[in-house]
Amino acid sequence: MRREWLRKSVVTGRGGLFFLCFMIFFGTLGPMAWAVVSPYGNNAPSSFADLADQVKDSVVNISTTQVIKGHPLQPFLNPDSPFREFFGDDFFKRFFGDVPQGKMKTHSLGSGVVIDEEGLILTNNHVVDKADEIKIKLQNGKEYDAKVVGRDSKTDLALIKVKPDEDFPKAAPLGNSDALRVGDWVMAVGNPFGLGHTVTVGIISAKGRIIGAGPYDDFLQTDAAINPGNSGGPLFNMRGEVVGINTAIVARGQGIGFAIPINMAKELLPQLKSGKVIRGWLGVMIQDITPELAESFGLKESKGVLISDVIEDSPADKAGLETGDIVVEFNGEPVENAHQLSRKVASTRPETTVKIGILRDGSRKTIQLRLGTMPEEGVSEPPSVEKTSWGMSVQNLTEELASRFGWDVSERGVIITEVEPGSPAAEARLRPGDLIKEVNRKKIQNLRDYNQALKKGKKKRSLLLLIKRGDHTFYVVLQAQEE
Secondary structure (H helix, E strand, O other): OOHHHHHHHHHHHHHHHHHHHHHHHHHHHHHHHHHHOOOHHHHHOOOOOOHHHHHHEEEEEEEEEEEEEEEOOOHHHHHOOOOHHHHHHHHHHHHHHOOOOOEEEEEEEEEEEEOOOEEEEEEHHHOOOOEEHHHHOOOOOOOEEEEEEEEEEEOOOOEEEEOOOOOOOOOOEEOOHOOOOOOOEEEEEOHHHHOOOOOEEEEEEEEOOOOOOOOOOOEEEEEOOOOOOOOEEEEEOOOOOEEEEEEOOOOOOOOOOOEEHHHHHHHHHHHHOOOOOOEEEEOOEEEOOHHHHHHHHOOOOOOOEEEEEEOOOOOHHOOOOOOOEEEEOOOEOOOOOHHHHHHHHHHOOOOEEEEEEEEOOEEEEEEEEEEOOOOOOOOOOOOOOEEEEOOOEEEEEEEEHHHHOOOOOOOOOOOEEOOOOOOHHOOOOOOOOEEEEEOOOOOOOHHHHHHHHHHHHOOOOOEEEEEOOOOOOOEEEEEOOOO
């Protein structure tokens, strides 16, 4: 019956006309028709095989070995081990005695890309960090021993080197990651889960991503599949140029991977080759400008970077930068946020003379200074600033309070001794021991100064405080509660 219906439909009626059109369109014009309805359009490559073949030899698999000291029964002795909780420590001591610590080997996998035919390979720092032994494996199966030449934990980049021979592959060309556009095709090649050379493709999903991996985050986001083991491997453009170093993924997401732009790596390569990375240093604590801070400082928009502290004897201190200055330009380029300023300063070589454009009390100034060298331990960022309101008690800093909260008795200001539970101050994480250094831009030496400043600002619905906590200072705006 179904065949009879089909025969009649083909010969007569609308069904026949539709069926004939369907067969003509997707039969004789099939390839063209599918190109029209393809979600990728006519710009999609028909195949990535030629590109994969072009770049495969420059990508290497990396395996590392780390020797660590450990107890043979360590899995059973961990604090959260159910065995330890059930049997107790005496059980293990009774039956096994005091077992001496032994040495255990741990292994990890990653990827890298050859950037120099002299044997230099670029990868992630976390791939080779603390490794006692590093081996790389080529596409043809040949293995080499490698050693670290230079590494940088802040950008998670590392340079390793092998002794090349006649079989060592040619270097992959380094492209220009700044020229990438969101939507451009890219190819990731690496060693996911130790499976060996694996090729995945996708597009650039976003640029300039900050994911909290380090102080200089500026990641490319891609939907090309990246998995554990891909770390350190290259992200190629369609010309076979390296435009990124695959670094991180969102574990609970799909199609969300991140790569370090190759331009960032190119900036660091000379220093990585020398074995040591040094960065420019300004010597200030900085924070982004919130709408509340912008209003308090009389700014029309929340752009620029607020200096919340100046480190003594730093380049900024010697040049005359002050707490409360707002940085709006660095070497003639506009500065919109703290992350951007940090990257600009860090990427400038020490001893370079730069011009800092600032706003001070509503007036525009330009300060010229010579950058220093960032201390190896780095400079920590100030604690986060939260919107708060009143709900705290303050006192003069006595010897007793200084001893109690760990302050030097020579410090000036008033100390917060109590924060009302459940108050906006508590929710904003202001806490006992915080030192108030300024109220509405007026320096505070004692309770008298503090009360006078409060009196002058009593008609305002907000209060601008400069808080010192430990070695850090930061501004916070307190908002009055609604009655």
